[in-house]
Amino acid sequence: MKTYKTYADLPGAPIADVPSQEESTAGWRTTRPVLDPKNCTKCYLCWKYCPDTAISVNDEGWPVIRYEHCKGCGICATECPKECIVMEKEV
Amino acid sequence: MAKVVMTGNYAQSYASKLARAQVVAAYPITPQTSIVEKIADFVSSGEMETQFIKVESEHSAMQVCISAAALGARSYTATSSQGLLLMHELLFWAAGQRAPIIMGIINRAVAPPWSIWTDHTDSMAQRDTGWIQYYCESNQEVLDTVLQAYKVAEDPEIRLPVMVMEDAFYLSHTIEAVDVPPQGAVDAYIPLKRSPWVLDIEKPTRMGSFMGPDIYMEYRYIVAKAMQESRKVIVEADEDYGRRFGRSYGGLLPTYRCDDADVVLLTIGTASCTAKEVVDELRKEGKKVGLARMRVFRPFPEEEIARLASSVRAIGVVDRSWGFGYAGTMFTEVAGALYKSKSKPLMKDYITGIGGRDITPQVLRGIYLDLLKVREGDEEMEWWGLRRPEKEVKHNA
Amino acid sequence: MPRFSIPEQELVYSGHVACPGCGGGLAIRYMLKALGPRTIVSIPACCWAITSGPFPRTALKVPTLDTAFETTGASISGLRAALDALGMKDITVVGYAGDGGTADIGIQALSGMIERNTDAIYFMYDNEAYMNTGIQRSSATPFGAWTTTTPADMDGTWKTEPKKSMMAIVVAHKIPYAATVSIGFPEDFVRKVERAKSIKGSRFIHAFCPCPPGWKYSPENTIKLAKLGVNTNVFPLYEVENGVYKITMKPSKPRPVKEYLGTQGRFKHLTDEMIAQIQERTDKTWNNLLALEGFSKEHPYCGL
Known part of the structure; x- marks a missing residue:
């Protein structure tokens, strides 16, 4: 993360260029989605409906939850037609 | 140099053409209208190559200029009185974004009661918006100052918007012989250059997002500092203009x-x-x-x-x-x-x-x-x- | 290779600070998937003015300009003018504004932009109130809804006026293309934005974006509601191209509006009588839309 010790470290116009993905939103979660791919049909609804772009698809085509950015909204668990995802309480 | 008999308003139009303003956006208000009518003539006759956006309000005129400036296009607008007051919020935005917009202002009294005649309440009320303000006393000075304004506004250390004022009717509608400098000399005085502080399709950045209390103050100081430093640049731009075109006006307080x-x-x-x-x-x-x-x-x-x-x-x-x-x-x-x-x-x-x-x-x-x-x-x-x-x-x- | 029904490329970074289950977050994600990386976005005051998080962060992988609340129509005009002046022809300009920024404070700039037929897309993500400032009613808030300024603690203190029809307003400008989309139907959503991208002139997209804190429901139900809004005909999906209406999703058996209203806390005060009234209004609007679809075939822009 960039730091700004003095005004001289700031750009000359209010131009932001650090991707928000450098920030973790994991701490927002009260419940976490846990994916069991046993019944997964690779329909990718979970990937499609994630408002946080926190589900990606790996080289083998399996959806992967990136917990660094998952806020635990539960949409993926609700929308999964095969009930592969369950929400578990964060401890 | 060619002398052309023109009003103060046409002096603004000629100057924006000489400056090769790439985007012009304006909304009509008495006594500013002849500036944009002349620009419309320049555009339709092919003498001026510009994107001329006929907006639905002064507020939008200013935003068109701000957004155009965000991509590095040289922009120009003009207004007066109520139109300037309507822009007020966006004037801060232009300065804060370091958008080197040039705006001609025909100083006109503020309503109510309605008045179309001159006084300076409209532009004085914009004192704290972060715009550099010039007030002219002749049509020649109007033309020369618009060109100087681009020089100052686009200086990499300054990058602030500039208003060029003229008194309603005393200048706006009064004719005077004005020297129109040759295009080549103007191009050499204010060449079009790209600023590093603009949006670039090849490099995704976000311009204007919010700043927390930890750095907002430092950023505003940068804008304040640019305004302080513009004093020197204003004087230099005037002297440089004098050397090139034989006219200068004595800096800030002649x-x-x-x-x-x-x-x-x-x-x-x-x-x-x-x-x-x-x-x-x-x-x-x-x-x-x-x-x-x-x-x-x-x-x-x-x-x-x-x-x-x-x-x-x-x-x-x-x-x-x-x-x-x-x-x-x-x-x-x-x-x-x-x-x-x-x-x-x-x-x-x-x-x-x-x-x-x-x-x-x-x-x-x-x-x-x-x-x-x-x-x-x-x-x-x-x-x-x-x-x-x-x-x-x-x-x- | 995995097969996706919408473009794979992500142009919204994770780590943005939208609320969990944010409908607007999905809308901008789908929108940029359809528009691709050669896009410039203008964002006024709205939820997405702040969801990048504070400076120096940005949540979008395309250039983004923040502007004042009421300016989006003018801003995208200015961006387009600059691109034209600089000879950059292959870039899509899009304004991403909320319902308040579009239907209320920004409607003048929007009208001006469409009347000039500015070559740009205006995208209204509609969460049906001023959510960023804390759920105050906008002219896009539906009839009967609770908001913090329509507290619904007594009869008649809920939103008593109907939702403003932005589609009717933009079509009245003879806009080349306008469409409604719902985040519950990403394929339809992306197809319409891609269609919009392929057309020159002004284009308008009205996106239905449920908002968990504003509508008072649990965030996992965002997609359910986004679908239910369509399947109850509360938010019909249609497009208007060159003045011709086309309904793109006709529920064979529309669900009763009660199913949609009943899952949201903002409607919990509604009596059966009011729900019946909303059902009646919904049916009427749907029938009007069906009629428009037929009529506009022969009479684009309804002949006006």
Whole structure:
């Protein structure tokens, strides 16, 4: 993360260029989605409906939850037609 | 150089064409309209290559310029009075984004009551928006100043928007022979260059997102610092212009016959030319009077004023605007500049010319004679020429 | 290779600070998937003015300009003008504004932009109130809804006026293309934005974006509601191209509005009588839309 010790470290116009993905939103979660791919049909609804772009698809085509950015909204668990995802309480 | 007979408004149009403004957005308001009508003619005849956006309000005119500037396009707009007031919010936005927009302002009184005639309330009310402000006294100066304004605004250290003011009708609709500099020379004076502080399709960034209390103050300081540093650049741009085109205007606070003056009047806009005539007349009568013209009001010429103060007995300020609840807008600024100066001349504020009331040689002569008589403890403020009921009229001995 | 029904490329970074289950977050994600990387986005005051998080962060992988609340129509005009002036022809300009920024404070700039037929897309993500400032009613808030300024603690203090029809307003400008989309139907959503991208002139997209804190429902139900809004005909999906209406999703058996209203806390005060009234209004609007679809075939822009 960039730091700004003095005004001289700031750009000359209010131009932001650090991707928000450098920030973790994991701490927002009260419940976490846990994916069991046993019944997964690779329909990718979970990937499609994630408002946080926190589900990606790996080289083998399996959806992967990136917990660094998952806020635990539960949409993926609700929308999964095969009930592969369950929400578990964060401890 | 080619002399063309033109109004102050056309001087704005010619200057925006000479500057090759890439985006022009404007909305009609009296007495600004002929600026954009002329630009429309230039565009339709193919003399000017620009994206001319005929917006549905001044507010949108300013936003079109701000967004165009965000991509690095040179932009121009013009307005007046109510139109300028409507833009107020976005004026801050332009400066904060470091958008070097040039805007012609035809100084016109503010409603109600409706008035289309000149005073400076409209632009004085934009004092704190982060715009550099020039006030002109001739059509030639309007054209030259718009070009200088681009030089200053696009200076990499400055990157601030600039307003170029002219008095309604006295300049906007009055014709004068104006030297139109050759295009090549203008291109050399203000070449189109790309700023690093713009959006770039190849490099996704976000311009204007919010800043927390940890750095917002530092960012605003950067803008403030640019405004402070523009003083030097304004003077340099004027001198450079003088070397290239044979005309310069004396920086921020040009003076006239001030060297041995007892009293100096500080004017702004077209009242200044009239005042010069009056100074000459009074000098012939042996009265040691001088004139200083507020050519640039933002950044404020505090050093120039302090220098002036060191040699005169009294400074009169002719304010063509009034800040409700206190005083004329220039007066308070000049008084503020004198606070830290060693010599403190007497001061008097003359509120006059409001809503287009003529500031004639007789008016200014009366003001000079009054100023010559000013003594410690006198009233510091007067609505000069105000038609008062008989019982309020003071009879000066 | 995995097979996706919408473009794979992500142009919204994770780590943005939209609320969990944010409908607007999905809308901008789908929108940029359809528009691709050669896009410039203008964002006024709205939830997405702040969801990048504070400076120096940005949540979008395309250039983004923040502007004042009421300016989006003018801003995208300025961006387009600059691109034209600079000879950059292959870039899509899009304004991403909320319902308040579009239907209320920004409607003048929007109208001006469409009347000039500015070559740009205006995208209205509609969460049906001023959510960023804390759920105050906008002219896009539906009839009967609770908001913090329509507190619904007594009869008649809920939103008593109907939702403003932005589609009717933009179509009245003879806009080349306008469409409604719902985040519950990403394929339809992306297809319409891609269609919009392929057309020159002004284009308008009205996106239905449920908002968990503003509508008072649990965030996992965002997609359910986004679908239910369509399947109850509360938010019909249609497009208007050159004045011809086409309904793109006709529920064979529309669900009763009660199913949609009943899952949201903002409607919990509604009596059966009011729900019946909303059902009646919904049916009427749907029938009007069906009629428009037929009529506009022969009479684009309804002949006006």
